[in-house]
Amino acid sequence: MALFRRDRPPVRLAALADLPEDLPRRISTSPPLAVVRHGETVHVFEDRCPHAGAILSRGVLDGNRLTCPIHKGTFEIDTGRSVGGVACRTLRTYPTWVENGDVYMAAEPRGRRSARRAKCGGEDGV
Numbered sequence: 001m002a003l004f005r006r007d008r009p010p011v012r013l014a015a016l017a018d019l020p021e022d023l024p025r026r027i028s029t030s031p032p033l034a035v036v037r038h039g040e041t042v043h044v045f046e047d048r049c050p051h052a053g054a055i056l057s058r059g060v061l062d063g064n065r066l067t068c069p070i071h072k073g074t075f076e077i078d079t080g081r082s083v084g085g086v087a088c089r090t091l092r093t094y095p096t097w098v099e100n101g102d103v104y105m106a107a108e109p110r111g112r113r114s115a116r117r118a119k120c121g122g123e124d125g126v
C-alpha cells in the first residue's frame, strides 16, 4: 500500500477496540508504520528510526515518549520530535481520528518537507 500519494483517501486502520492500549504495533505498509493507542487517541508514525533504521515499534514506550531499541534515541509519538539520546530529525506522523469505533489515518504525513531535510546528530544533542 503506497501512502504518500496526495490523491489517496483516508485509510481505515482498525477498530479502536482491537488496538491494545499503550503497546506499539507495526503496520505492514510501505513504508512500515507504527501505531500506538492511548485511550481514545491513536498515534501513527514511521516505524523506522531515522538514525540507523531500527524498528521503533520494538522500542520502549513511556507515556508519549518512545525510545529506540538500538541507540536509545527518544521521540515524542504525538509530534515525532526527537527529545533525547541520539538527536534525529522529526519522525513523520500521520493525523488520525476515530469514527464510529473505527480508526482512520490521513494518507499524507504531517510536516513531510521539514522531516526530510533534517539529519540525525550525535549523542544527547537535540
Ligand code: FES
Residues within 6 Å of the ligand: 049, 050, 051, 052, 053, 054, 068, 069, 070, 071, 072, 073, 086
Ligand atoms: S537506530 Fe534508533 S537511535 Fe540509532
